[in-house]
Amino acid sequence: MTIIGTSVPRKEAPNKVTGRARYTDDINVPGTLNAVIVPANKAHAKIVSMETEAAKNVPGVKAVITGQDVSVLCGDVTEDRPPLARDKVRYSGEPVALVVARDEMAAHRAASLVKVHWQDLPVVNTIRDALRDNAPLVHEKNGEYAVATPPVYPKKRSNIADEANVTKGDADQGMKNSDVKVHVRVSLPQIDHAAMEPRIAKAEILADGRVLLHASTQAPFEVQKLIAKYFKLNPGQVIVTAPLVGGAFGGKAAVQLEILAYLASKAVGGQMVRIVNAREGDMSTSPLGMGLEAEVTLGATRDGHLQAAQMRFYMDIGAYTDSAPRIARAIAAQCTGPYRIANVHTDVFCVYTNHTYTTAFRGFGHMPMTFAIERAMDELAHTLHMDPLDLREMNAIRPNDVTPTKARLTRSNLGDLPQCIEKMRPLIDWNGGKVQSVGAHRVRVQGVAAFWKTSSSPPNAVSGALVTMNSDGSVNLSTGAVEFGPGTKTTAAQILAEKLRIPLDRVYVHEDVNTQVDPEHWKTVASLSTYMVGRAVVDAANDLIGQLKSLAAAVLRCSPDDLDYGEEKIFVRDDPSISIKFSDLALGYKYKEGDSIGGQLMGRGRFIIRHLNLLDEETGHGRPGPAWTVGIQAVEVEYDEETHQYRILKAATVLDAGRVINPAVAAGQVMGGMNMGLGVASREGVHYDAQGQFLNQQFRSYKVMRMGEQPQQYLVEFVENPQLDSPFGARPIGEHAVLAIGAALANALSRAADVSLNTLPITPEQIWRERGARL
Amino acid sequence: MKSLTRPEQISFNVNGEPRDVVIYPGETLLYTLRGDALGLTGAKPGCENGDCGACTVLVNEIPVKSCMVLTPEVEDQAITTVEGLQNAPIQQAFLDHNAFQCGYCTSGFLMVGHALSQDVDNGSPERTVEWLRSNICRCTGYQEIYDAVSSVAHPNG
Structure with a gap:
């Protein structure tokens, strides 16, 4: 078969170009009530009292809920977040009340009438504010909260929600042994996922006690578990449906609106209630991607061999921890980037601020982390007068090396960075990073940066697949992975078709995820679906083939070992003329006389991730993921020395994909990643005013890339060194193109503008400022 | 002049068919299109203030953001949605x-x-x-x- 490695269209593609693809808000039951959040307009203030009478009196209003009505605390790791603020608010936009009404207009009108009497508290508006002696505390109870998923090490009476460290070798000695040291400080603002579909959840509590939730989520099984836990329900009672999702980028792995929808439904006797974010709320109320300040010191020999790295990362996690401790560990574990460094010491701090809370963002912390290490690598190349690409190739991490957490690397679990670099040289026409004049005040320059990433998934993450046969021998595929754009379902279908040796159009995928009928899949995150779902699909395919052979053996009066399959038939290997069609076995085999054996054939497949562990508290040693995807990215920019404006001419990525399952979809995923990474680096960032108010909650002020601003040319190539334990050798590639492209841009522009550009976003004004206003 | 607050029936042409729908005068075209009467959910709410374009439809062949148009403004006009x-x-x-x-x-x-x-x-x-x-x-x-x-x-x- 040739389904693997073929550019097949997404299964749902025809629906997406006809308006027939249905997302959560496209499927509504008549009579559904609407809930609207009342957001705090203070970043840090005590709630002295609230007046809800006027809101309750608006015609059509069914209920007004406040933090006083809800005692549960939520959190992925540390349970520090009330679904509705109690006693005080910790960020502007935080939900303080929920209005449930017959229609959205009444709910909005009522929400505007909820009055809160505040007592202002000093605002923790920066990481520096948060770490000052006697800083105001975002959480007075830091260190006392229940911990849902250890480890987490909060520091009491401080704004440090967690700390993760990694030590390998002797970093101090390594620095002493270094001829050259470079020190870089970077500063990155919080960013928004900006999925085009705003977050939405709907909940209904049936009379029989079952809770039906419909949500735009990457983690329906997590929603199920958390709702059951917080509200003392049996998990089986909670049924979560996730239809097509309109973009996610990590932001829909967090569980927030689902909890509010449940509370709202509960308040109105279990009726279906819908809660949907307006764009402004999707940015300021629902979680963002973290901000980061980091210091990186690299030590190297005169000829460029890295000796030591010392790093401190301070994450602006905002007001609540959510997944920040897990992101902190991911940063610690991969802190060196894809380089061999014998001596490493890294500290990562999760810092509470009065900013919107944060969650996973495409790359799970690796994008900001990569920016820090890759800026330092370019500074080192500059100091050593070395070609930046040569420096990276010389220090590239290789099989038999160990990661900062002492995980052993092999040809299977590590992609080949030197091979990627060799392919990048001709692809971008690499000129060593020279600044070339192309006219009055105009220069062209290239920049490069490398990345690596593993999944940082829990050591017990599971996936499953269920394959049932239809009467004609075609199959239905059910998995728990959500479809939000990368073609997850199509990839799973390709793997199944290849294994069963049937055409792709004979595989029907169950598009929505329903936690009651689809096998559990941990979360659709971490670029792991091809690996995890794929393994489960292979397992299910093998199970089904075994069943087909076993039933065929009885009919054909031979041993299953004598049988092979192809063209939707089971046949005797040494005499294929003796055969039976899949369709004659699918629902059991019927003999001439009418009596039958078998029953419906259905393949079951499962997978659990193996050999991972949590990082050791003292040393940070451990194994955070099954494999590390590596790659190199480059840009070519034209920069105007007078206005500091620039144009991205080329953006290129070469990554080790292991095996490309769907070339067109993979290339699209990589181009999209580059576009997002370049947007983040060049224009994105949340702005807070002096009172901690979120200033740019709309796309007219929070700028994302638009048509015509993308690079004039995208260049994408793959190398293919298989990951042996993954279906067909495929490595994770979903997030990765976002990781280093921003650093490549900063590296190019720093050389073009002759100033270190270590603060994002790099706008022309920012370059002008960094140059000290010199022209 | 029609009432500004009460539901009113208006007529327009949607995807080639004449349609009569009952609307509130304050409804956006996006809201009307996606509502139960028409059920045309192909146009998507992304920002509802004209920034993102996910709700774009054609009014007399010209692309407009349906979140920025009140339904009464397109009375007797021809609307084309993605379903059309x-x-x-x-x-x-x-x-x-x-x-x-x-x-x-x-x-x-x-x-x-x-x-x-x-x-x-x-x-x-x-x-x-x-x-x-x-x-x-x-x-x-x-x-x-x-x-x-x-x-x-x-x-x-």
């Missing part, structure tokens, strides 16, 4: 160029692209870029969308 495209070249172009991932912005881009494809004589790369700047896609690199729209908006280069 029947094997339009722009749809095949989007399939051929893999011009979408999650698909949420796709309807809006299709409508802008379709409008451009109806006016090839005035087509140019510059116009294609300018018109498509009204819409946001967060998944793709835009190149795929540009290529798809260009193939129908200015097929000769």
Whole structure:
């Protein structure tokens, strides 16, 4: 078969170009009530009292809920977040009340009438504010909260929600042994996922006690578990449906609106209630991607061999921890980037601020982390007068090396960075990073940066697949992975078709995820679906083939070992003329006389991730993921020395994909990643005013890339060194193109503008400022 | 002058069919289209203030953001939504160029692209870029969308 490695269209593609693809808000039951959040307009203030009478009196209003009505605390790791603020608010936009009404207009009108009497508290508006002696505390109870998923090490009476460290070798000695040291400080603002579909959840509590939730989520099984836990329900009672999702980028792995929808439904006797974010709320109320300040010191020999790295990362996690401790560990574990460094010491701090809370963002912390290490690598190349690409190739991490957490690397679990670099040289026409004049005040320059990433998934993450046969021998595929754009379902279908040796159009995928009928899949995150779902699909395919052979053996009066399959038939290997069609076995085999054996054939497949562990508290040693995807990215920019404006001419990525399952979809995923990474680096960032108010909650002020601003040319190539334990050798590639492209841009522009550009976003004004206003 | 607060019946043409719907005068066209009476959910709410273009439909062949139009403003006008495209070249172009991932912005881009494809004589790369700047896609690199729209908006280069 040739389904693997073929550019097949997404299964749902025809629906997406006809308006027939249905997302959560496209499927509504008549009579559904609407809930609207009342957001705090203070970043840090005590709630002295609230007046809800006027809101309750608006015609059509069914209920007004406040933090006083809800005692549960939520959190992925540390349970520090009330679904509705109690006693005080910790960020502007935080939900303080929920209005449930017959229609959205009444709910909005009522929400505007909820009055809160505040007592202002000093605002923790920066990481520096948060770490000052006697800083105001975002959480007075830091260190006392229940911990849902250890480890987490909060520091009491401080704004440090967690700390993760990694030590390998002797970093101090390594620095002493270094001829050259470079020190870089970077500063990155919080960013928004900006999925085009705003977050939405709907909940209904049936009379029989079952809770039906419909949500735009990457983690329906997590929603199920958390709702059951917080509200003392049996998990089986909670049924979560996730239809097509309109973009996610990590932001829909967090569980927030689902909890509010449940509370709202509960308040109105279990009726279906819908809660949907307006764009402004999707940015300021629902979680963002973290901000980061980091210091990186690299030590190297005169000829460029890295000796030591010392790093401190301070994450602006905002007001609540959510997944920040897990992101902190991911940063610690991969802190060196894809380089061999014998001596490493890294500290990562999760810092509470009065900013919107944060969650996973495409790359799970690796994008900001990569920016820090890759800026330092370019500074080192500059100091050593070395070609930046040569420096990276010389220090590239290789099989038999160990990661900062002492995980052993092999040809299977590590992609080949030197091979990627060799392919990048001709692809971008690499000129060593020279600044070339192309006219009055105009220069062209290239920049490069490398990345690596593993999944940082829990050591017990599971996936499953269920394959049932239809009467004609075609199959239905059910998995728990959500479809939000990368073609997850199509990839799973390709793997199944290849294994069963049937055409792709004979595989029907169950598009929505329903936690009651689809096998559990941990979360659709971490670029792991091809690996995890794929393994489960292979397992299910093998199970089904075994069943087909076993039933065929009885009919054909031979041993299953004598049988092979192809063209939707089971046949005797040494005499294929003796055969039976899949369709004659699918629902059991019927003999001439009418009596039958078998029953419906259905393949079951499962997978659990193996050999991972949590990082050791003292040393940070451990194994955070099954494999590390590596790659190199480059840009070519034209920069105007007078206005500091620039144009991205080329953006290129070469990554080790292991095996490309769907070339067109993979290339699209990589181009999209580059576009997002370049947007983040060049224009994105949340702005807070002096009172901690979120200033740019709309796309007219929070700028994302638009048509015509993308690079004039995208260049994408793959190398293919298989990951042996993954279906067909495929490595994770979903997030990765976002990781280093921003650093490549900063590296190019720093050389073009002759100033270190270590603060994002790099706008022309920012370059002008960094140059000290010199022209 | 009709009432400003009570429901009113208005008529317009949607995807080639005359339709009568009862609306509140304060309804946006996006709200009316997606409501139970018409059920045309292809137009998507993305920002509801005109920034993202996911709700773009055609009013008399011109792309407009349906979140920025009140339904009474389009009384007796001709509306085309993505559901009204029947094997339009722009749809095949989007399939051929893999011009979408999650698909949420796709309807809006299709409508802008379709409008451009109806006016090839005035087509140019510059116009294609300018018109498509009204819409946001967060998944793709835009190149795929540009290529798809260009193939129908200015097929000769």
